Amino acid sequence: MFKFLKITCQEANEICNKSQYGEASFSEKMKLEFHIAFCKICALYTKQNKNLTGIFKRKSLDCKEHTHCMSNNDKELLKEKMKQEMSS
Amino acid sequence: MNTLDPNTWIDSYSDYLYNYAVVRVNNTDIAKDLVQETFFAGLRSAKNFEGKSTERTWLISILKRKIIDYYRKINSKKGKAEVRMNFYESGENEGSWIEERVPQSWNSETEKNIENEELKSQIDVCIDNLPEKYAMVFRMKTIQEFETEEICKELNITPSNLWVIIHRARTQLRSCMEKNWFNK
Incomplete structure (x- = not known):
């Protein structure tokens, strides 16, 4: 019984990682829940992974506020190189 | 009909292209090189421009x-990619945790302290320790929060390929x- 739910630790954690982005399917989530009901190690991994997701989320908010621009110096250098390229 | 005017490219598009590259490769020098290569390639193939799209799209x-x-x-780089760690057994116990790589409980004091600049820079250090392609896919998915489909299209990889990389990263x-x- 329940054989269809049986997965390895590696498979469980693959599902766990996918579900951090909300992209694991219903049957995958069932398998994961079944696995961590019995496997303490993967239960710990799952808990810590959620914690990490929260940390990454904050990091992401920080990074996305930032737009990257090229320095004027780099632009001038690039203009010089373009001129050479166009005349060659 | 759109036309090309290479003399204005740098003033008009270098920031846009540069930002586009930096959020994907996360390295300012590589991004600068990519922008330069893009402009040069644009010059070389300008004669093929049909005017159907805008300069910027092109x-x-x-x-x-x-x-x-x-x-x-x-992706094809040897060396750094090969130091990737295995966490699971192969053979008879395939897919079980390797005993010395089993997750440890975390010190609960540090676990709570997540609003911290040091923590953010530690994350960067750990991401930079990953094989380059893992770091790139992980950042695009997790930090820049691109859709799976978009990353797969941009890097020409399959979703299952992406999830294996995300899992390992x-x-x-x-x-x-x-x-x-x-647990420092």
Whole structure:
């Protein structure tokens, strides 16, 4: 019984990682829940992974506020190189 | 009909292209090179421009190809990719945790302290320790929060390929954060 739910630790954690982005399917989530009901190690991994997701989320908010621009110096250098390229 | 005017490219598009590249490759020098290569390739193929798209769209399509080339290059790189850690047994116990790589409980004090600049820079250090292609895919998915479909299209990989990379990246990151932050 329940054989269809049986997965390895590696498979469980693959599902766990996918579900951090909300992209694991219903049957995958069932398998994961079944696995961590019995496997303490993967239960710990799952808990810590959620914690990490929260940390990454904050990091992401920080990074996305930032737009990257090229320095004027780099632009001038690039203009010089373009001129050479166009005349060659 | 759109036309090309290379003399204005740098003033008009370099910031846009540069930002586009930096959020994907996360390295300012590589991004600068990619922008330069894009403009040069644009000059060389200007005669093929049919005027159907805008200048900017046309340049971005060149940059996209440069980014795929870059991803292929780091994907085929030997060395750093080979030091990737295995966390699971193979053979008879395939897919079980390797005993000395089993996750440890985290020190609960550090676990709570997540509003911290040091923590953010530790994450960067751990991401930079990953094989380059893992770092690139992980950042695009997790930090820049691109859709799976978009990343797959941009890097020309399959979704299952992406999830394997994400899984390996996160497992390795977890272990790095455990050693250098949570249980330091």
